[in-house]
Amino acid sequence: MxxxxxxxxxxxxxxxxxxxxxxxxxxxxxxxxxxxxxxxxxxxxxxxxxxxxxxxxxxxxxxxxxxxxxxxxxxxxxxxxxxxxxxxxxxxxxxxxxxxxxxxxxxxxxxxxxxxxxxxxxxxxxxxxxxxxxxxxxxxxxxxxxxxxDSPPLRIKVVGLRYLWTKPGGTQIDVSPEAFHFDFLRSFLGRAYPVPSIEWSQLVVQANPQFAPPFSGPQTPDGDDPLWRAKLAIAHNQLAVLRAKDIEAGTDPRTHYYGLVSDASAGLFFRGAAKDIPQVPDPSVVAVGPTGNPRQYPSLNWDKDASYGDWYAAHELSHTFGRFHPGFCGQDASDGTFPYPDGRIGDLQHGDMIGLDVGDPTLNIPMAALPHEKWHDIMSYCDDQWLSSYSYGAILDRLKLEDAAFRVA
Ligand SMILES: [Zn+2]
The missing domain is CATH 2.60.40.10 (Immunoglobulins)
Structure with missing residues (x-):
């Protein structure tokens, strides 16, 4: 027993x-x-x-x-x-x-x-x-x-555009992106982009006085927003002039310039856009886009961190690397060769690609696997944005071409 x-x-x-x-x-x-x-x-x-x-x-x-x-x-x-x-x-x-x-x-x-x-x-x-x-x-x-x-670094200068906002009562305040928005953007590009490192610089400049709210106006019958378009042109031109001066003074001509516009309240959302979608390598093409707290917008409840300017900027910046829209979640389809259904980052038929965000302890972002059943390509307008291998590879190719074509002797 x-x-x-x-x-x-x-x-x-x-x-x-x-x-x-x-x-x-x-x-x-x-x-x-x-x-x-x-x-x-x-x-x-x-x-x-x-x-x-x-x-x-x-x-x-x-x-x-x-x-x-x-x-x-x-x-x-x-x-x-x-x-x-x-x-x-x-x-x-x-x-x-x-x-x-x-x-x-x-x-x-x-x-x-x-x-x-x-x-x-x-x-x-x-x-x-x-x-x-x-x-x-x-x-x-x-x-x-x-x-x-070997891959070249991403060279980028991020310019916060400080503008004057006249509040409804008549009080005027300066609005510029808080410093942490730059940190989230730098981190996101380092994690998601096909680069070993980022040659980064940042500053805040006073925007052209004509660049001020309202940032959107009545639409024309064809769906255009002429008021937004006019302010977009002002921001693009200011960035292009700033860039030209910097390059003249010795800045690496492979540097992309991106303008960051804070939405001090949800009514001040400035829709982003690149100046062009160059089909040959051209780092002089500038882009601009908004940043702020994603909690202000119910449609952004998938974005759990403190800034939505990071993935938004990655989308606009990718336009400046020649990337078009795959045509999902309410956007025009300008890219006819996007391989995955529903704008996703992969599928079972094409190798079962899974995203990985390595995370960033300094910003409290944990390492996370990103299944293609849930995550969408950065060039779509869908929720849960990351780079598909299609966009990742295309941006890598363009980076290499720019690196060679605009190298200073
Ligand atoms: Zn776009």
Whole structure:
């Protein structure tokens, strides 16, 4: 009798018998990616390795942690990188590969150190996966070797346009974007754009006196808004003049200029636009757009952070890199070759691309996986905006062309 109880107790308390881990996939991602790694990886851009697992023999929920080895070539000396945090799984309670890819909390994630991201090649292998202090036997896809390609930085100057607002009572106040809006924009472009870094500068200037509310007026029968169009032209011209002076004074001619207009109240929303959609590389094309708190607009309730000027600017800036509208969520369709349904960032028929926002701890933005079932391309007018691999690749191509064509000797 005593022996039986002793036996039962041992089995309950002891290590799981013959527990093991099958690695279902290894995905190296920077902003958008699939399991076949069809999106090129950019040298010196923040990089996350995601490891998807299936466990066998874990009868109770267990905490799993991992470690990967990263070398500059197969067999070269490795850097060891721990998972950012643990995942909790058991045989009964484990998401499949597709679910793991769609939720950053469900995979073991490894943030590559900056010096490792600058190597021309990364050769990655799963070193161990542990439950408590026990290494679990591993099987499956344990290694991958991928090149990292050179990409130019994004060069951008963001100009806050300070304007005079005459309130209904007659009081006049100056309105300019608060500093944090610039921070959100810089961070978003660094996370979402196909660039290793951003050569950034920012300032606030007094807008041309004619650039002041109202920013919208009665529409003509064809749907145009002549009042808005006139003020847009004033802002574009001011930015173009400022840019020309800066370039004359030695600013890198590959620098894009973007005007940021604060909406001190929802009635002051200034609809953004690029001056042109250049079909040949032309960094002189300026753009302008609004920023403010997304909480002012019920239609922006998908945007959880403190600024909507970030993705809005990425849309307008992408126009200046030659990108058109795919034609979704109430917009004209000027891009006839957009590949995905409903303006989304991917679909099952085209490689099952999943977005990854690496996040930004300084702005309290967590790492997040962005499933194509929910997220839409930056060039659409839909909710939940990110870059599809289509836009990501096209912007990368244009950046490279601009980088070569406008290089100062
Ligand atoms: Zn647009």
């Amino acid at each position: 005593g022996i039986l109880i002793e036996g039962k107790r041992r089995r309950l308390r002891g290590a799981p018998r013959a527990a093991s881990i099958e690695v279902l996939g290894l995905e190296v991602t920077q902003a958008i990616q699939n399991l076949a790694h069809q999106v090129p990886l950019i040298r010196s851009k923040s990089t996350v390795v995601r490891v998807y697992v299936k466990c066998t023999g874990l009868t109770a929920k267990r905490d799993l942690r991992g470690e990967i080895a990263v070398a500059s070539a197969p067999g070269a000396p490795a850097r060891y990188v721990p998972s950012t945090k643990s995942i909790i799984i058991s045989d009964k309670d484990q998401p499949d590969l597709g679910m793991q890819r769609r939720n950053a909390e469900m995979s073991l994630n490894f943030v590559l150190p900056l010096d490792v991201c600058s190597w021309p090649t990364v050769s990655i292998s799963v070193n161990h996966i542990r439950s408590a202090d026990t290494d679990l036997p591993l099987s499956g896809d344990l290694t991958t070797t991928l090149p990292l390609i």
